Amino acid sequence: MAVAPLSQKEIEDRLAELPGWSADGGRLTRTYRLSSHFAAAALVMHIAGIQDELDHHSDCTLGYHSVALAITTHSAGGALTGKDFTLARRVEDIAPGHGAH
Numbered sequence: 001m002a003v004a005p006l007s008q009k010e011i012e013d014r015l016a017e018l019p020g021w022s023a024d025g026g027r028l029t030r031t032y033r034l035s036s037h038f039a040a041a042a043l044v045m046h047i048a049g050i051q052d053e054l055d056h057h058s059d060c061t062l063g064y065h066s067v068a069l070a071i072t073t074h075s076a077g078g079a080l081t082g083k084d085f086t087l088a089r090r091v092e093d094i095a096p097g098h099g100a101h
Contacts, residue, residue: 005079014085021088026078028071028088032095036065043067043095050090056083 006014011023021030034040044062047069051057058071071088073081 003073003076003081003083005073005076005081006085011080018085018088018092021092023080024070026072026080028080028084029069030088030091031066031068034065034067034096039096040065040067046094047091050094051087054083054087054090056087058087 015021015023018028018030021028023029032040032043034043040062044060044067047058047060047067056071056073058069061068069088069091071084072078073083
């Protein structure tokens with residue numbers, strides 16, 4: 001089932017609801033800085049669970065004290081879709097010091 005790309009206006013409106021996230025070349029991106037490498041690794045595991053639940057996966061890079069995400073919808077030709085923003089929102093909600101706890 002094809003997913004429709006979002007318009008530039010829709011992207012801007014949705015980004016306004018996700019402080020810290022940006023749209024870069026058809027990808028949603030964000031880097032989280034954490035207190036330790038272990039905390040960063042734990043966040044990656046939580047993100048992996050969300051991605052499996054949504055059946056929508058991002059590029060996720062584990063750093064020393066950081067986690068960098070780049071989200072796009074490959075089936076929409078690498079354009080941003082609602083699926084990308086749903087994943088970003090879910091990650092934001094569980095990230096330490098961010099979102100709703």
